[in-house]
Amino acid sequence: MADKIQRPKELEKAKTFLMLPDYFQFLLTGKKKSEYTNATSTQLVKVNTRKWNRKLMADLGIPKDMFLRLSKTGQYAGKIRPAIREIVGFNAKVVMCASHDTASAVMSVPEISGNGIYISSGTWSLMGVESEKVINTEKSMNDKKTMPFGDIWKEYCRRCGVDEDITWFTKVTEYENQVLSKRN
Numbered sequence: 001m002a003d004k005i006q007r008p009k010e011l012e013k014a015k016t017f018l019m020l021p022d023y024f025q026f027l028l029t030g031k032k033k034s035e036y037t038n039a040t041s042t043q044l045v046k047v048n049t050r051k052w053n054r055k056l057m058a059d060l061g062i063p064k065d066m067f068l069r070l071s072k073t074g075q076y077a078g079k080i081r082p083a084i085r086e087i088v089g090f091n092a093k094v095v096m097c098a099s100h101d102t103a104s105a106v107m108s109v110p111e112i113s114g115n116g117i118y119i120s121s122g123t124w125s126l127m128g129v130e131s132e133k134v135i136n137t138e139k140s141m142n143d144k145k146t147m148p149f150g151d152i153w154k155e156y157c158r159r160c161g162v163d164e165d166i167t168w169f170t171k172v173t174e175y176e177n178q179v180l181s182k183r184n
Contacts, residue, residue, distance in 0.1 A: 004061060017066045021099030028094055029078035034068040035096050037103035045070070073098045073107070102126070 003011045018026060019038050026032050039045050039052075044062075046053045050070065057064040071077070077094040085091050098104040105120050106128065117129045 011063065014063070014066050016068065018068075019099070025077055025094065025096070025099075028080060028084060030081045031078035032068060033071045033075075033077055033096065035099045036070045036072055037098045037100040039070055041100060071096050073103075 016032055018032060018034070019042075021038050022032070022034055025035075036045075036050065040047075044053050044056060044067075045051070052064070052067045052070065054064045057067070073096055075096045077096050079085075080088070080090075080092050080094065098107050102120055102122060102124070105122065106118055109118050117127070119125070119127050
């Protein structure tokens with residue numbers, strides 16, 4: 001949105017929207033692709049269809065033609081470009097990884113059943129559960145649940161945990177609030 005307002009001429013010249021991980025993958029393979037997990041951080045992906053929200057783009061005046069079809073994590077991206085192959089001395093296939101750092105961390109958790117629960121703490125902290133179906137209800141919005149990467153995510157220590165009966169999480173939140181109130 002800032003470019004649309006501050007540099008509209010440059011935005012008009014843009015032909016393809018690539019986030020940084022997608023751009024690095026393009027430099028490596030010469031193929032332009034948009035990886036799903038990082039795309040969700042733009043807030044321009046519809047959680048129920050897992051596709052770009054073209055209507056929202058139109059409403060915001062964002063040129064929707066520059067957005068590529070979303071690629072799933074694990075899809076083949078291409079081979080290393082010949083110039084890079086010459087430098088490194090080998091050829092390799094490139095596969096789309098979960099390019100959002102937290103998505104990569106969560107996907108590395110070895111939960112086979114698909115019913116896992118996790119806490120991730122890095123550049124931000126959160127608690128989440130794995131879910132095959134999208135939960136996009138008014139209650140989930142009021143509880144501050146979000147849906148990046150197709151999982152239900154919850155801000156760590158902002159609410160009472162996955163279920164209201166997980167009291168240890170409530171206690172952590174209460175303790176955090178006490179510490180913060182003493183600082184102010």
